Amino acid sequence: MSEIITETPSDTPKRTPTPCGEAGFSLVEVLVALAIATFVLLAVAIAVDVTSEVSRVEFEKTDLQQALRGAQRTVARSVRMAGRGGLPSITVAGPVHRSPALAVTNQVGASQDIAPGFAGSPQIVEDTDVVTLRGVFDTPIYQVNSADSNTLVLAPDDADPTTAETGRVVINNPGPAGVPQSLTPLCEAIQDGLAEALILTSPLGPEVYAVVELDPGSSVAPIDCSNPTQVIAAFLVVNGTRTGAYRGLMIPNLAAGLPTALRTVASVGLLEEHRYYLRDETLPVLTRARFFPNTNQPWGRNAAEQLASLTTGIADGLLDFQVALAFDSSLGGWFEQDANNDGGDDLILETANGEDDDWLFNAAADDETMAPWSPPWNAAANPQPRLYFLRLSFLGRTLQFERNHISPALTAIEDRDYSEPLAPSGASRAERMFRRGLTTTVVEMRNL
Helix, strand or coil: CCCCCCCCCCCCCCCCCCHHHHHCHHHHHHHHHHHHHHHHHHHHHHHHHHHHHHHHHHHHHHHHHHHHHHHHHHHHHHHCCCCCCCCCCCCCCCCCCCCCCEECCCCCCEEEECCCCCCCEEEEEECCCEEEEEEECCCCCEEEECCCCEEEEEEECCCCHHHCCEEEECCCCCCCCCCCCHHHHHHHHHHHHHCEEEEECCCCCCCCEEEEEEEECEEEEECCCCCCEEEEEEECCCCCCHHHHCCCCCCCCCCCCCCCCCCCEEEEEEEEEEEEECCCCHHHHHEEEEEECCCEEEEECCCCHHHHCEEEEECCCCEEEEEEEEEECCCCCCHHHHCCCCCCHHHCCCCCCCCCCEEEECCCCCCCCCCCCCCCEECCCCCEEEEEEEEEEEECCCCCCCCCCCCCCCCCEECEEECCCCCCCHHHHHHHHCCCEEEEEEEECCCC
8 A cells, every 4th residue: 555645735935936038127227227318318408408599599580680670661661751742851051961851860868858848758769869750651642723712712811822820721532633532631630639730832843832730620621530522621820839830841931921932732731740769778669759740749639649659669679770861962072063974973972981971970070060061051162962862770689698699899880989899798798698680771762
């Protein structure tokens, strides 16, 4: 009989061997993997940062270019329209950069208001220029029937314009040639009660004109200004709110009355004045301010509208605005010296250093009080210079600085001397870390 042997199960479980393919990472392997991952993530982070920086810089450069182009386009358009409606660019009192249609204030001093005497007036950035432009900018030039004796009526003596104190002019839609013309802006000015400036031009030529004050209370306009067919615009020649200032835009500057030859008119326009300047902010803003012409009174019916009319922003991030004017002057030889249309006297001359040439305010040595820029003028030896071009220069800056970037040094912009060092230091280095852009455009005077 064989013996049966039985085994009693042990209370200790048996360990099953682990296959080699399922073994875990060693500590060294984990550390190596972490190091590699860290380097990869660091490389990705650096790549993202560089890409982000490049994108930001490109966006900043694009914004700067758009600001410069917007400034250039807006101011150039207004310059081309200066004098529209018949206002001349010449002056009899001088200097030549101050005329009925256009004026330039050069190198503004510190703490100068754009509207002196007006509470809350913005200040102008020091050492920048201001260009003042006058003309019929945003409204039609109204054509009237100059052959009709009832179109223009003057008082007290309709037959003698030199004694005129008041008057009225009849404007119809359509005009005398049957062309539609919107009388809405003129009707609204009358309804608003604004003592606007009216420019009246004679059919004899643009040199016979007058600037008078709209008299809303005596004018006749419909209540509904959406599409009027007739407006009778009454005006004051003297003794009005702003007649003295408006008369200052007339050549000749008569003490009273209207020019003798202004017995009828061919056109009527609402005259405006715009001043372009750099508003003094943390980062300056190219701004347009509107005034009642030839005054320091902001345009508008109340203080809120007047303040708004001083702060129409054009472009942000501009640091400088400079203007130079090109004349036919005796310094470069004037065109009337000969009839051959050839040679230096038939060109607008600009010298290498900007001195003793046909340009005013293109060199620090230019003096507006000296010949030929100020009277007296002599037709034979020193004729009054005639304006042909304006050169507009805008310096802009990005909103944020760029690491490891130093902007090129500025020497001068027109008659403003910068003389920046090639290698800046201190605060100047911090400023030079911003990218800068300079754009310059020459604008031909079309209406002058």
